[in-house]
Structure formats: C-alpha cells, structure tokens
Amino acid sequence: xxxxxxxxxxxxxxxxxxxxxxxxxxxxxxxxxxxxxxxxxxxxxxxxxxxxxxxxxxxxxxxxxxxxxxxxxxxxxxxxxxxxxxxxxxxxxxxxxxxxxxxxxxxxxxxxxxxxxxxxxxxxxxxxxxxxxxxxxxxxxxxxxxxxxxxxxxxxxxxxxxxxxxxxxxxxxxxxxxxxxxxxxxxxxxxxxxxxxxxxxxxxxxxxxxxxxxxxxxxxxxxxxxxxxxxxxxxxxxxxxxxxxxxxxxxxxxxxxxxxxxxxxxxxxxxxxxxxxxxxxxxxxxxxxxxxxxxxxxxxxxxxxxxxxxxxxxxxxxxxxxxxxxxxxxxxxxxxxxxxxxxxxxxxxxxxxxxxxxxxxxxxxxxxxxxxxxxxxxxxxxxxxxxxxxxxxxxxxxxxxxxxxxxxxxxxxxxxxxxxxxxxxxxxxxxxxxxxxxxxxxxxxxxxxxxxxxxxxxxxxxxx
Numbered sequence: 001x002x003x004x005x006x007x008x009x010x011x012x013x014x015x016x017x018x019x020x021x022x023x024x025x026x027x028x029x030x031x032x033x034x035x036x037x038x039x040x041x042x043x044x045x046x047x048x049x050x051x052x053x054x055x056x057x058x059x060x061x062x063x064x065x066x067x068x069x070x071x072x073x074x075x076x077x078x079x080x081x082x083x084x085x086x087x088x089x090x091x092x093x094x095x096x097x098x099x100x101x102x103x104x105x106x107x108x109x110x111x112x113x114x115x116x117x118x119x120x121x122x123x124x125x126x127x128x129x130x131x132x133x134x135x136x137x138x139x140x141x142x143x144x145x146x147x148x149x150x151x152x153x154x155x156x157x158x159x160x161x162x163x164x165x166x167x168x169x170x171x172x173x174x175x176x177x178x179x180x181x182x183x184x185x186x187x188x189x190x191x192x193x194x195x196x197x198x199x200x201x202x203x204x205x206x207x208x209x210x211x212x213x214x215x216x217x218x219x220x221x222x223x224x225x226x227x228x229x230x231x232x233x234x235x236x237x238x239x240x241x242x243x244x245x246x247x248x249x250x251x252x253x254x255x256x257x258x259x260x261x262x263x264x265x266x267x268x269x270x271x272x273x274x275x276x277x278x279x280x281x282x283x284x285x286x287x288x289x290x291x292x293x294x295x296x297x298x299x300x301x302x303x304x305x306x307x308x309x310x311x312x313x314x315x316x317x318x319x320x321x322x323x324x325x326x327x328x329x330x331x332x333x334x335x336x337x338x339x340x341x342x343x344x345x346x347x348x349x350x351x352x353x354x355x356x357x358x359x360x361x362x363x364x365x366x367x368x369x370x371x372x373x374x375x376x377x378x379x380x381x382x383x384x385x386x387x388x389x390x391x392x393x394x395x396x397x398x399x400x401x402x403x404x405x406x407x408x409x410x411x412x413x414x415x416x417x418x419x420x421x422x423x424x425x426x427x428x429x430x431x432x433x434x435x436x437x438x439x440x441x442x443x444x445x446x447x448x449x450x451x452x453x454x455x456x457x458x459x460x461x462x463x464x
Contacts, residue, residue, distance in 0.1 A: 012365040012401035012449040013256075020452075027274075027455065028258060028448040032248040034270050035260045039164075039243050040147045041082045041105040041292045041302075044266060048084050048273055048290060052076045055277045057086060060312060069319040072281055077312045082106075082292040082302040085309055086276050087316070090285040094317050095327045097334025100287040100427070101272040101458050102304070102418050103341065104294035107262035108132035108440045110139065110198055110242035112148070116235055117202075119217040124203035126171075128242060129195070132295030133440050136193040142442060143170040144200060148240030150230050158228050163245040170245045172201045200242055244442040256363070256448055263444040265294065267451055268340030268433045275458035286462045294341075294418055304418040310425075333426030336387065338461055339419035340454070342446075343367045343405050345435035353413075358406045360435035362446075365401030365453040368392075369431035372407050374414030381419035383430035391430060391461070398460035401453045405435065432457060 016024065038044030052074075060077035063069055075087040083105065090098075110128040118125060130136065145163030152158060163170040175193070176184050184192050206215035207222055224230055248260035269290050276288040293303030300306065314328045346359040360367040368391060373380025395402045407415050423429040434454045437445040 009361070009364045009403040010401070011363050012447075012453055013363060015365075015399070015401045016449070017399065024448050024452045025255070027452050030274075031267070031270050031451060032258060032260070034273075035248040035262065035266060036164075038105075038266065039145070039261060040109075040241050041107075042149065042239075043147065044105040044269065045078065045082055045084050045290070048086075048269075049076055049078060051273065051277075052084075052086055060315070063319070064315060067319065069316055075316075077308075079292075079306075079308045080302050083308070084290050085312060086273070086288040086290075088276065088279045088282055088286040089316075090282045092284055093320055093322065094285055094313060095320075095322055095330045095334070096284065097331060097336065097427075098285045098287050098313075099282075099462055100289055100335055100337040100422070101268075101275065101340050101461065102289040102291065102337060102422065103268040103272050103339075103433075104265045104291050104298075104304075104418065105269055106132070106292045106295050107243075107264060107266070108134045108295055110144075110200070112235065112238070112240040112242070114236050116240075117217055117220065117232060119214040122204060122206075122216060123201060124216045124220045126200040126202055126242075127196075128198045128200060130198060131241075135189070135441070136195060136198060137189060138441050139198055140173045140175040140193055142172075143245040144172060144242050145245035146171060146200075146240060146242055148238060150228070150234050150238040150240070152230055152234055156229070158230060160228060160240065164247075171242065173198055174201060251445060257445055258448060258451070259443050259445050261443055263434070263436055263446050264342045264439055265340070265433070267342060267436070267446055268454060271434070271451065271455040272340050272458050274455050275462055278459050279462050282462070291418065298418055298421060304421045329426070332422075335422070335425075335427040336390075336461075337419070337422045337427045337429040338391075338432040338458060339381070339417050339422070339429055340458065341417040341419075341431055341433045342436045342439060343369050343431070343433055344407055344439055345405075345437050347437050353408050355406065355409050358404070360403055360405030362435055362437060363449055364403045364435075365450060366395075366432060366457040367403050367405045367435050369405055369407065369433075372414060372416050372419070372431060375411055378414075379416050379420065380414075381417075381423040381429050381431070383419075384428060387428040387430055391432070394460050394464045395457060398456065398464075400456045400460055401449070402457060403435075 038047045057074040057076045073089040113127045116126040150158045203220040207219035244261045251257035272288045298304040345362040371380040371382040
C-alpha cells in the first residue's frame with residue numbers, strides 16, 4: 001500500500017542507470033569549463049555562440065539575408081552581446097507555438113562606478129555599485145577579479161580580464177580587524193559593511209616621475225595605459241564587473257558537488273544549451289533562451305521584459321509568410337516554457353527558513369516549483385495543474401529524477417524568475433531548475449547529479 005500510494009523523492013545518485021554516474025562526472029567537467037569561460041553575461045554569451053556555431057547554428061542576420069527559413073534550420077540571435085536565443089526550427093509553423101527553456105546569464109556581482117578610480121591614504125581604489133541581491137559582508141577579504149569591456153577615445157573595444165590567470169594579481173576589498181571592530185560588531189549583519197564601503201584595492205606604488213598629488217592613482221593609470229591603451233575618461237563609457245577570482249572547484253571528498261561563482265543561473269543555462277544541441281529534428285520549434293538583467297528585475301533592452309525575443313519570432317514568422325500581429329500573439333500563447341532558474345535547497349545549517357515537507361534537497365534531482373513570489377504568492381507565476389501533470393509524465397517516462405519545492409516558508413521572504421513574463425504572453429510556464437546552497441553568495445554550491453538531471457529534464461521536454 002505504501003509503495004503504491006506514498007510518494008517519496010529518492011536520492012538521485014541511487015537512481016542512476018549503468019554508466020550514468022560516469023556521465024554525471026563527465027558532464028560536470030564540461031560545465032566547469034563553461035563556468036570558467038563565462039564569468040559575466042557577456043562572456044557567457046560569447047561562449048554560447050561559440051559552441052552554437054560548432055554545432056551548426058547560423059546567425060539570425062544570415063537567415064534574414066537569405067529571406068527564408070526551413071524546418072531543421074539552427075539559428076542563433078544575439079542580443080547586444082549580453083543574451084542570445086537559439087532556435088531549432090520545427091516542421092510546424094511558429095504560429096503553433098514553441099518549446100522554450102528560458103534562463104538568465106547575469107549573476108549578483110559588483111560593478112565599477114562611472115568614475116571609479118581614486119586615491120586615499122596612499123592606496124588606489126575602485127568605487128563599486130553592487131548588482132542584484134547580495135550580502136555585502138561576503139565580498140570583503142576575498143580574492144577578486146576584474147572582467148569587462150572598455151571603449152577608447154578612438155572607438156576601439158578593449159576586453160579586460162585581471163585576476164584569473166595564475167600569474168595575474170588579484171584585487172581585494174579590506175575588512176576591519178576584530179581588535180578595532182567593536183562598533184561594527186554591534187551593528188546588524190546587513191549594516192556591518194555598507195555599499196559605499198565596497199571599494200576595491202588595486203595599488204599602492206606611487207609614480208616616481210611626477211611629484212603631483214595622487215601619484216599612486218597615476219601609476220595605476222600608467223600601467224593600464226601601457227597594457228590596454230586606456231585612459232581614465234574611458235571608464236565613463238565602460239562596463240566592468242568585479243567577481244570572485246578563481247576557477248570552479250569540486251567540493252566534498254566524494255567530489256559530488258561544485259563550488260563556483262554564478263551557478264545562479266548559468267547552471268540552468270548550460271543544461272539548456274546542451275539539451276538544445278541534442279535536438280536534430282522536431283515537430284514544434286525548440287528554443288534555448290538566454291537573457292540578461294534577471295537579478296535586477298528583467299528590465300532594459302537585454303532583459304526578458306524587452307521586445308527582443310518577440311521581435312525575432314516576428315521576423316521568423318514573416319519568413320514563414322505570417323505577417324499579422326495576431327500570428328505573433330498565437331505563437332506566444334501556444335508555447336510551453338520551462339523557466340530554468342535555481343531554487344533554494346534545504347541547508348541543515350539553516351533549517352528554519354524552509355518547510356522541510358516542501359523543500360528541495362541537494363542530490364534529489366531537478367526541482368519543479370509551481371509558484372515563487374513572496375508571502376501570498378505575490379509577483380509569481382502560478383503554474384497550471386495541467387502543465388505540471390504533463391511535465392510529471394515526461395520526466396517519469398524519461399527517468400528524470402525530479403522533486404518539488406518552494407522558495408522558503410510562507411512568511412519568510414521569497415523571490416521571482418522570468419516565468420511570469422512569458423506567462424503574461426499566454427504561454428504555459430513552470431519554474432524548473434537546479435536546487436542549490438549559498439544562493440547569491442560570491443561562491444555558490446550545487447550537486448553534480450542535480451545539474452545532470454536538469455539537463456535530462458530539459459532534453460526530455462524538448463524531445464517529448
């Protein structure tokens with residue numbers, strides 16, 4: 001009776017078939033390389049496009065120039081270097097909808113301000129403005145790297161990475177020594193380190209060829225100019241991010257987990273990318289959608305709220321001979337979407353914030369989250385039972401280890417994803433992603449088997 005009626009979500013490691021454990025570890029090694037190559041949304045986009053080209057995808061612009069699109073065509077559409085959509089065109093018209101897995105490439109971090117460089121106390125520093133929801137105290141006293149793009153006065157685009165090569169210096173934000181931290185220690189955790197206090201230490205040697213003020217700052221500018229050809233004014237038209245330095249690393253004596261910056265949400269992005277590459281022919285068009293700005297509300301022309309995706313779909317519909325606005329509306333409303341985003345896993349160090357009966361667990365597979373939002377489901381997409389039942393059938397039929405979970409106790413807090421945006425277009429949408437620990441910390445943690453099951457879930461969805 002218990003076996004027939006009671007549902008328990010088993011540990012996914014115990015559900016692997018012969019040879020699958022080796023596949024899990026192999027898949028994870030590929031993922032770690034992806035993470036090391038893409039520590040910003042720009043770098044992740046470049047890596048996705050590079051891999052897409054290797055798998056036979058051609059640019060959206062090339063398709064438009066040809067003036068036609070055919071079943072089986074593999075297309076990538078780039079969005080301003082910070083996002084990309086991959087299409088495998090189906091036999092059916094786009095008007096009949098798509099199968100979409102949508103994930104985001106941005107992650108919480110520190111951005112340099114428009115005028116970041118200054119000198120104080122004989123030290124040169126960068127001023128920052130944090131991006132997304134972070135605990136500011138986690139970013140001090142840890143090795144940091146600089147990634148970004150700068151344009152010179154001549155209009156030359158310069159890509160900068162400092163702190164990732166083993167021979168590079170790293171950057172650093174200082175913290176107060178405990179001997180003098182009496183006042184700091186009496187503050188709330190969220191106030192111990194302020195946003196304006198997240199200033200990155202970058203140098204201390206003065207320029208000896210000039211006796212003017214701020215010679216340490218000047219020496220830093222000299223070094224940057226010699227290596228990259230940039231001047232201080234160039235920072236005003238730059239996009240530069242500060243992220244933790246170092247590569248993704250295995251965690252645990254059994255090497256079952258991965259620690260890295262930006263699992264949220266590049267883990268779902270990678271799983272979707274690999275799943276798209278497995279699709280060769282399909283009745284309904286398949287889409288891997290990778291967007292920016294989710295961590296700050298999905299606004300802007302590279303976020304999910306922008307018209308980018310709909311504009312691309314409209315152009316493809318036009319190539320199929322469907323020119324009416326109604327055709328686009330039908331395409332969106334007839335689509336089915338897995339909103340690929342991470343969720344909070346149960347942490348035995350912090351058990352009180354989750355309802356253990358409705359929490360995701362590390363190592364039990366991909367998580368279906370019916371609703372996110374906060375408190376009374378505010379701001380959430382609440383997936384329909386019919387679509388949830390369909391996904392359950394697909395996952396069970398394809399040996400996907402899956403579980404259900406909520407993002408914390410009812411009155412504890414909450415969060416959101418891009419799910420509601422596509423649901424507002426009429427699509428069937430459910431959040432489906434990898435459970436994790438230490439979400440939004442500089443270094444986050446996932447299980448390798450959960451990563452693999454996320455990939456299996458997306459692949460099964462695409463191929464159903």
